[in-house]
Amino acid sequence: MSGNRALQKEKTRRTIIDAAFRLLSQERSYSSLSLREVAREAGIAPTSFYRHFEDMDELGLTLVDEGGVALRQLMRKARQRIRDKGLVISTSVETFMEFIHNSPHVFRLLLRERSGTSLAFRKAVSRELQYFVVELADYIQHTRNYPAGAAKLQADAMVILVFNAGAEALDSSLTERKLLTEKAITQLRFVAKGANEIFK
Amino acid sequence: MSGNRALQKEKTRRTIIDAAFRLLSQERSYSSLSLREVAREAGIAPTSFYRHFEDMDELGLTLVDEGGVALRQLMRKARQRIRDKGLVISTSVETFMEFIHNSPHVFRLLLRERSGTSLAFRKAVSRELQYFVVELADYIQHTRNYPAGAAKLQADAMVILVFNAGAEALDSSLTERKLLTEKAITQLRFVAKGANEIFK
DNA sequence: GCCTATTGCGTACAAGTGTACGCTGAGTAT
DNA sequence: ATACTCAGCGTACACTTGTACGCAATAGGC
Known part of the structure; x- marks a missing residue:
């Protein structure tokens, strides 16, 4: 058979990756x-x-990459929903919160490695976040006719606020998460409104 | 002599604490x-x-506490400066950035343990951050006559944004730090202006 | 059908870890 | 002066860690 060998190898590789994800938790x-x-x-x-x-580092970077893929899928889903029913801010935040609920270990990995000890990890996470920022900035710039710089600043603030709300939501119950979602939505509205006032 | 013994003990204790801080760095x-x-x-x-x-945990919590003390001193300094020359937002951000520049290891500790594996650590850091939020919320509420809830939301967003800018500043050069400071200031203005528009 | 490449295993070792235990010497109280 | 307390040390032990090395089995190319 074509690549039965390689196929088995890939399977073991997945086993390792899954095992690593399984070991990640609140306390590990x-x-x-x-x-x-x-x-x-x-x-x-x-x-x-x-x-x-090669290394535990190499495995770690693979995990971060997988996390990045999951995040980008999420982004696509959010765009879809926005197209369907508008409400940019609340839909985005809610979709994000859903993601954290469904894959807490992935999010926790990104969250921690963002301020971790490995430069490679930090860069990897930062790159993933930049995808969000750039995409959001683009959206703002084109739908609202902002100067590029202001759009980026605004997008950056928004991503930080949402990411942070997610971090808090990790430790909390469903009802608390609902509150955090509301909080983040309001905060993003502050940013949107404020940017609008200042760069109008 | 009165407590020569206890005095020596305290000195060794400090030696340990200082040693631990010294070992903390970008990569540790x-x-x-x-x-x-x-x-x-x-x-x-x-x-x-x-x-x-008792434990490395106990030492760790001590370090976090010391970090908290340093932060509160910083807060006092910022208030002082604001009294002297106004400019609430920019003065606050600049004072904070100064702190990060002067005690990067302290800030890094707080930053990391905020999303770390120990619940006790996370709570300790979160408590320190809440001091900022509450104080800032109070200030906003009384000088601008906001409803308490809105003031808290705004303060919360501001602290997150500044803290985050600090995190980015850790890795960067002086000129980059200057840029990050500007960025944070603008973002805080977004929040302030937006909150003002919405809760006017 | 044979040869080679490669996945996976077991063994082995040096290095580092947390901590139990008992000793010493010096500060302190009586 | 004597007895007590206790910070600091050295030794010791049971673990865990990363990884070098060689062997077994099996897939794939010829």
């Missing part, structure tokens, strides 16, 4: 994971790990 | 520090550590 950060621990959880020998990743 | 987070490492840096035997702290 990526940097606190050991290679042996991941191998154990994945059900392979420690030394087999090296057949798939 | 608190959770990656080992007890033995801190002891080594402090120039004491590993087991002597226990004469002063």
Whole structure:
């Protein structure tokens, strides 16, 4: 069969990635994971790990990338919903909150590595966030006719506020999350309105 | 002499705390520090550590507390400056950026532990940030006659934005920091203006 | 059908970890 | 002067860690 070998390899690779994600939680950060621990959880020998990743760092970057993919999918979903029923701000925030609820470990990884010890990780996360900022800035610039700089500033503030609300929502119950969503929406309205006043 | 003994103990305690701060950096987070490492840096035997702290956790919380004290001093300084020359927003942001420049390790500790693995740490940092939010909300509420809720929301957004700008400033040069300061100031103005429009 | 490449395993080792335990010497109270 | 307290040390132990190395089995190319 064509690449039965490669196919099995890919499968094991996934097993490792999934194991790592499974180990991430409120009380376990990526940097606190050991290679042996991941191998154990994945059900392979420690030394087999090296057949798939050079390093724990390489695995980590892969996880961040996967997180990025999930985020971009989210973005697409949000655009879709906005097209369907308008309400840019509240739809965006709600979609984001949904994502955090569904994949808390992915979000937590991004959140932590954004201020982590590895420059490569920080850059990777920052790059993912920039996708949001740029896309949002574009949207603002074209629908509202803003100067590019002001649109970027506004988009940047919005992404930070939403991301932060997400961080708080991680630890909280459903009703608290609802409140945090409202809070973020209002704060984004402040920003939108204020930018509008100043750059009109 | 009265408490020569206790005095020496306090001195060693400080040595440990300082050693821990010294070990924190871009590439070393608190959770990656080992007890033995801190002891080594402090120039004491590993087991002597226990004469002063139960745990690395206990030391960590002490560091966070010290960070909090530094932050509150900063807040006082900012109030002072505002009394002297007005310009609430820009003065606040600039004072904050100064702090980050002068004690990057303190700020980095707070930044990281805010999303860290220990609930106690997260709560400790969050509590420190709340001081800012409450104080700022109070100020807004009384000088602008806002409803309490709106003032809190606004203050919250502002603190997040400034804190975030600080995080970005950690990695960057002096000229970049200047730009980030400008950015944060503009973003705070968005929030202030927007809140004003909406809650007028 | 044979040869080679490659995935996965087990063993092994040096290094680092947290912490229990008992000793010493000096400060302190009596 | 004597007895007590306690900060600091050294030793010791049981673990965990990353990774080097060689072997077994199996897939794929010839």
